[in-house]
Structure formats: structure tokens, C-alpha cells
Amino acid sequence: MENIIANIGPVLMDMGSLPVILAIVAGVTLGIVLGALPGFGSSQSLALLFPLTFTMPADVAIIFFLAVYSAAEYGGSIPAILIRTPGTPAQAVTVLDGYSMAQKGFPNRALKISLLSGVIGGLTSTIIFILVGGWIASIALEFGPGEMFALGIFGLSIIGSFFGRDPTRGFLAAGLGLFLSTVGSSDFGGMRFTFDKGFLTDGIPLVVVIIAFLAGPEALRLLISHRKTIETPKTVLQINTQKTDDRFLKSDFRRLIPTWIRGSMIGTAIGALPGAGASIGSLIAYGEEKRWSRRPKNEFGTGIAEGIAAPETANNAVVAGTLVPSLTLGIPGSGSAAILLSVLISKGVVPGPLLFAAEPKLITSIFIGLIFINLWLLALGLIYTRGFAYISKISRRILGPCVFIMILLGTYAYANYTAHVMMVIVLSLVAYWMVKIDIPVVPVVLAFVMGPIVESNLARAMTIHAGDLSVVLTRxxxxxxxxxxLATFVYSAISSMRSSLASQNETKE
Incomplete structure (x- = not known):
């Protein structure tokens, strides 16, 4: 720590140099743009831009990649809020309240809540990383396959319990997501549900599921009912023109402080776990916010600020959290962190316990760089948000066909495979039907993400312990x-029963 403090002065001077400023501005801009592409998250963005780092010094290259990483996590929320098409799986939760707020006529406010929450999450997790990075790394080291399996089960309990009108519908949707995740090869050996079709042997891609269940129903709704589209009321437009409602309010700031604290803590902790990632972080943050918030639970999903702030804070907090196992243990906390490690290794830097002593200036550059990156993200994001907000003002009769064409083109471009386009069309029809009968579609996507985590870690744990499940479950x-x-499931069941009894009593009265 003393070596890090001693290097703060020289590093601050470097942060004002032209190469570093250009790297941050370029990284933030590219990260936002690429992150906003449906299904094109931080990992894909970093992989695409990896060749650009070949001619950069080590400190500039890592700053550039951290800027792309942080900005891509925010960029994914832009289409999630404006057109109900999340850029990454982590933004599947943001759709719930972000899109609802935009539909009410406040897209600018929703985007600013997302931006400010992400920046606060990034800054807070960076400070936590500076203070207790080594201690968190020692805890993360205790998480083996058995613990990650349990974490996946915990995530599934949150998905079923807190998404949808009642837990029964939530768990039904989660079950469908788990079923879809089993298509293809199994971690326990063999093939499942392929029906001798070659295009199913590799399973259903995550991009297909995200687009079909989150963007598909909205695109179909716009196409089917475009003549009945209700335009934004004039009263709302007048309010927004005066900038009294469609902006980040002071009351939002005061009310969201507890949300930001919870989201930052959860995101940093989840990011420190190898293989967990932003999807689990945003999911748990939203579930815990719904549990502890003073707002009634039925308000979540209707366009409230807390529903946007919780997952978006956790998303960006994961960025610094992933650096804990990556730098101190050499274990990447996510796919994006693995690419970051590749950059360091390509520059001759070896991650591990001795890195802090061997490269104190580089470590200080990462710490200070993350702070500057988040400040630049806030400044540039506020500028870009003004332009993005106009997307929500496009007529639904124009937006509907455009979104559907984007869905088909984006799906085909993912792997240049026609079968994926057919999958999206079929699953979009299923999702549209689910929405019609009031079954939530977000749990399908989240459970699809959690399914492989649960299965692969259970398979590894069973292999390590020679098939003894009791050893796996009793750590x-x-x-x-x-x-x-279990407590989450019981809590949701009791809450559901109380709500049902209350509604029955009101009906009798």
C-alpha cells in the first residue's frame, strides 16, 4: 500500500497526458456505442478492440480497455430503456423499470438515472477495491464449484420469487428458461433435446434468447397494433419541454442513496467471484432492492427510479470487483476480465500475488484510472444521452418495423446462420403469447443465463468429490x-399468500 501511495503523484500527472486522455475518451465512446448493440456486450467489445492495444504502452492499454469495459456496461442500458432490447444479459433486469419509465414519457430521466448509478457504482467499487482488495480476494478464493452452484440456486430463487405478478408465474417462466438452456450438449455427457437436428447440437445461443424474449414481444406488439398506438400525451410533452420532470431530480438523488450503497456492495462482492459476472450482480441487486426498499413491491416494474438504479449500480461495480481475483490471484472474474488479463500478459505483466509489489505504478494507474474513467463516462454520457433520448420520440409506426428488421439482421449477423433467425421468430411468438397471458418473460432470460452456471459447477463439484453430493452440499x-x-422462496410464498388473502377479503367486502 505504501508503494501505491508513493506513486499517486506521478500517476495523476500521467492522467493529464494526451495519450491517456485520448485512450479514455475513445474507450468510453466505443464502449457506449458497442455496448448499445443488442447482444454485443463488454466481452465482445473488448475482443473486437484487442488488436488496437498492440502498439500501446501497458498502462495506456489497460486504461483504454477499462474505459471500454465500464462504458459498455452502461451502453447496454440504452436500448434496454428506449426500445426494450438490452445490450447485454445484465441489462435484462433494467428493462423492467427503465423501459416503463421511458414509455411514460421520461426517457431522458431514465437514461440519466442509469448513467449516474453506473458511475457511482464504479467509483464506490474502486474505492472498496483500493481499501480491501486483498481481503476480498482471500474470501473469493474460498468459492469453489460447490459454492458457485449454490450461488446459482440462490439466483434462481430470486428470479422466481421477485419477477412477475406472483411466484407461481415467475417460477414457471424460470423453468422454461432452464429448459431452453439444456438444449444441446450436457456437462454430464451426451446430447439433450436436439431431436436429431444439426442446428440444435450447439444449443440455443444466448443472443437468440435475449432478442426473442425481450425485444421480440415488443416488436410484434408494435407491428400488430401500430394503428392503435397511443402517442405521448401533450401534457407530458409540455412538462418535458420545460424540463421539470424528464430530468434527474434532487428528490431522486436523496432517495437513491441507500440503493446505490446496496448495489455497490453487491456488485463488488459478486464481481470478485470468478465466473459470476454482471448478470448475477444485477439480478441479486434488484432482488435485494425489492426486498429492502420502502416502496411497495408492486411498484417495481412500473418505472420507478430504484428499479433502474439497483441493477445499473451493480453492473458497473462488478468492473472493479472483477479486478480483485484477476490481479491478485490471476483468476479472471469474467470473460471481460480474461481479456484484460490477456492484455497484461501480452505486455509482459504477470498477474498474481506478487504483482502489487512488482508493478506498484501500474496498479496505482489502474486505481486512479478507474476513477478518471468514471468521471469521463459521466461527462460524455450526459452529452450522448441528449441524442439517445430522441429515439423514444420516434413514431411507433416507424419504430416497430425498424426494430423487427434490426432483430432479424442482428440475429443473422451473430453467426451468419439462418437457423438462428428461425429460432428468434419462433421464440418471439412464444414470448408474445406469454406476455398476453401475463407470464413474465424476463425470468426466462435470467434463468437461461443461470442454467449453465448451475449445471457446470455442479458437474465440477461432483467430479472433485467423486460423485458424493452430500459433501458438495454440506460445506x-x-x-x-x-x-x-430457501429463505427467499419461503418469504416470497408467504408474501404471495398474504396478498392473495388480502385481495379475497377486499372482494368479499
Whole structure:
């Protein structure tokens, strides 16, 4: 720590140099643009831009990549809020309240809540990383396949319990997501549900599921009912013109402080777990916000600020969190972190416990760089948000066909495979039908993401312990997490029963 403090002065001077400023501005801009592409998240953005780092010094290259990483996590929220098409799986939760707020006529406010929450999450997690990075790394090292399996079960309990009108519908949707995730090869060996069709042997791509279940129903709704589209009321437009409602309010700031604290803590902790990633972080943050918020639970999903702030804070907090196992242990916390490690290794820097002593200036550059990156993200994001907000003002009769064409083109461009386009069309029809009968579609996507995490970690744990499931489930951390999952399920069941009894009593009266 003393070596890091001693290098703060020289690093601050470097942050004002032209190469570093250009790297941050370019990284933030490219990250926002690429992150806003449906299904094109931070990992894909970093992989695409990796060749640009070949001629950069090590400190500039890592700053550039961290800027892309942070900005891409925010960029994914832009289409999620404006056209209900999340850029990454992590923004699947943001859709719930972000899109609802935009539909009410406040897209600018929703985008600014997302931006400010992401910046606060990034800054807070960076400070946490500076203070207790080594301690968090030692805890993360205790998480093996058994603990990650339990964490996946905990995530599934949140998905079923807190998404949808009642837990029954939530778990039904989550079950469909788990079923879709089993198509293709199994971690336990063999093939499942391929029906001797070659295009199913590799399973259903995540991009297909995200687009079909989140963007598909909205695109079909716009196409089917475009003549009945209700335009934004004039009263709302007048309010927004005066900038009294469609902006980030002071009351929002005061009310969201507890949300930002919870989201930052959860995102940093989840990011420190190898393989967890932003999807789990945003999911758990939203579930815990719904549990602890003073707002009634039925307000979540209707366009409230807390529903946007919680997942978006956790998303960006994961960025600094992933650096804990990546730098101190050499274990990437996510796919994006693995690419970051590749940059360091290509520059001759070896991650591990000795990195802090061997490269104190580089570590200080990462710490200070993350702070500057988030400040630049805030400044540039506020400028870009003004332009993005106009998307929501496009006539639905024009937006509907455009979104559907984007869905088909984006799906085909993913792997240049016609079968994926057919999958999207079929699954979009299924999703549209689910929306019609009031079954939530977000749990399908989240469970699809969690399914492989649960299965692969269970398979590894069973292999390590020679097939003895009792050993896997009786480790202290595993038992604690599974206990939380059971408590979440019981809590949601009791709350659902109370709500049902209350509604019955009101009907009798």
C-alpha cells in the first residue's frame, strides 16, 4: 500500500497526458456505442478492440480497455430503456423499470438515472477495491464449484420469487428458461433435446434468447397494433419541454442513496467471484432492492427510479470487483476480465500475488484510472444521452418495423446462420403469447443465463468429490447460500399468500 501511495503523484500527472486522455475518451465512446448493440456486450467489445492495444504502452492499454469495459456496461442500458432490447444479459433486469419509465414519457430521466448509478457504482467499487482488495480476494478464493452452484440456486430463487405478478408465474417462466438452456450438449455427457437436428447440437445461443424474449414481444406488439398506438400525451410533452420532470431530480438523488450503497456492495462482492459476472450482480441487486426498499413491491416494474438504479449500480461495480481475483490471484472474474488479463500478459505483466509489489505504478494507474474513467463516462454520457433520448420520440409506426428488421439482421449477423433467425421468430411468438397471458418473460432470460452456471459447477463439484453430493452440499458457505435461497422462496410464498388473502377479503367486502 505504501508503494501505491508513493506513486499517486506521478500517476495523476500521467492522467493529464494526451495519450491517456485520448485512450479514455475513445474507450468510453466505443464502449457506449458497442455496448448499445443488442447482444454485443463488454466481452465482445473488448475482443473486437484487442488488436488496437498492440502498439500501446501497458498502462495506456489497460486504461483504454477499462474505459471500454465500464462504458459498455452502461451502453447496454440504452436500448434496454428506449426500445426494450438490452445490450447485454445484465441489462435484462433494467428493462423492467427503465423501459416503463421511458414509455411514460421520461426517457431522458431514465437514461440519466442509469448513467449516474453506473458511475457511482464504479467509483464506490474502486474505492472498496483500493481499501480491501486483498481481503476480498482471500474470501473469493474460498468459492469453489460447490459454492458457485449454490450461488446459482440462490439466483434462481430470486428470479422466481421477485419477477412477475406472483411466484407461481415467475417460477414457471424460470423453468422454461432452464429448459431452453439444456438444449444441446450436457456437462454430464451426451446430447439433450436436439431431436436429431444439426442446428440444435450447439444449443440455443444466448443472443437468440435475449432478442426473442425481450425485444421480440415488443416488436410484434408494435407491428400488430401500430394503428392503435397511443402517442405521448401533450401534457407530458409540455412538462418535458420545460424540463421539470424528464430530468434527474434532487428528490431522486436523496432517495437513491441507500440503493446505490446496496448495489455497490453487491456488485463488488459478486464481481470478485470468478465466473459470476454482471448478470448475477444485477439480478441479486434488484432482488435485494425489492426486498429492502420502502416502496411497495408492486411498484417495481412500473418505472420507478430504484428499479433502474439497483441493477445499473451493480453492473458497473462488478468492473472493479472483477479486478480483485484477476490481479491478485490471476483468476479472471469474467470473460471481460480474461481479456484484460490477456492484455497484461501480452505486455509482459504477470498477474498474481506478487504483482502489487512488482508493478506498484501500474496498479496505482489502474486505481486512479478507474476513477478518471468514471468521471469521463459521466461527462460524455450526459452529452450522448441528449441524442439517445430522441429515439423514444420516434413514431411507433416507424419504430416497430425498424426494430423487427434490426432483430432479424442482428440475429443473422451473430453467426451468419439462418437457423438462428428461425429460432428468434419462433421464440418471439412464444414470448408474445406469454406476455398476453401475463407470464413474465424476463425470468426466462435470467434463468437461461443461470442454467449453465448451475449445471457446470455442479458437474465440477461432483467430479472433485467423486460423485458424493452430500459433501458438495454440506460445506459451510454452500449451506449458508442454500439457506438464503430457501429463505427467499419461503418469504416470497408467504408474501404471495398474504396478498392473495388480502385481495379475497377486499372482494368479499
Amino acid at each position: 459451510p458457505i454452500t449451506l449458508t447460500i442454500l439457506g438464503l435461497a
